[in-house]
Amino acid sequence: MSTTKLPPNTPPIVSAQEWEAARVDMLAKEKAHTHARDALMAERRQMPWLAVENKYIFDGPNGRVNLLDLFEGRRQLIVYRAFFEPGVHGWPQHACIGCSMVADQVSHLSHLHARDTTLAYASRAPQADIKRLKSQMGWQHIPWYTITDSFDADFGVAEWHGHNAFIRDGDRIFRTYFINSRGDEAIGTVWSFLDMTALGRQEEWEKSPAGYPQSRPYKWWNWHDSYVPDAAPDPKWVEVSDAGEAAMRSRDS
Template identity: 75%
Template structure:
């Protein structure tokens, strides 16, 4: 009780001032302006990221998956874009064999439903050095559903994730694979949502408001969004959703002003 009282007293001495509703609205409007400016800067950075040079991946990397051996090309699952997160789960890592690294596990808990990424031609995969039997056991225990592969060669060392976690982003043009971006350190903190993953990819969110190179695939915001169990290629949208998405798109345009 004494500890709580001391904490509350300390907080009370350092909390912001208490103001009227009018003053609070003014302070909020000021902060909102700064947040919108930050969002616009983030969009500009994402546009620059889509113009980053690519690096051809010439080496044939080998993984173990739930269905046996897999190449880096296999990890794309037929899609054009691939994000590979190197998670630390292996002998010698704190938590083994019951848990993966605490930080990597916290990140895994934040991964959104993969159907939305897949609808944008993008695959997310995890990779560790733990055997597949241990990975399957961990995923079941923790309720994780992302594809998770075993690294069997120098993939982690070659792509900067042998000693620290990180997201490597790849693009596939036929059978040729390119490395397009890399995120690690505190950059990994922002990952987990459909938007943060897509913003890291060379094609981005693929929405018409984005400033992307000519010819990049783009569609209207809201129009491609769907329930995660309802993505079907070339399926006609429900008319009610068309009406709702029209209203949402109009609101989105206003938010860009």
């Protein structure tokens, strides 16, 4: 049991009724924050795109690949530049402590894949070291490549970590967004990854350009071992989630 004392100047101790009133007041502010964030994400989806002309070559677990290969056939790609290489604190036993915390937060990738989006990591360490690190740290689910050229310098991640988002049209690739510094603190959930992409969560409530892929919220969700491409939503889950939505609307009203 901890014997550490609380710091001075803590908030007041109040009754249950006072606490609930304070929570309701804070909830209103949190909802306003959420709505403002939704508007910001909609603005992000209107960002211009930058054509990527260089092929960029990486070493992968099965040999040389280019940036297009990193998409794994999906429409969107997010590449996180993780620092694992000579000269980085922790080498060769560990990757950068901060980058390792980011990797620890990566959720199950099947949900991203269901939204036609791939996540990949890239470092300058050789593949043998990357394979060892992934096994040691439990990161086998993350595709992880070795940078061999100017990819990191060209995309703002030569000296510091960051997530770059891309989209493809056939073989043509476009850079759509970039998150780094403290922005990386919030990355790791399915929603945080999708929110940084050009297509967003691809749900009907989102304000996106006309023609963007969108479906009903909640309905595309599935167990991570049960996704089937282009399958209709589980009818029982549609029933359950519809009831949940109705209950939330009734409560909020």
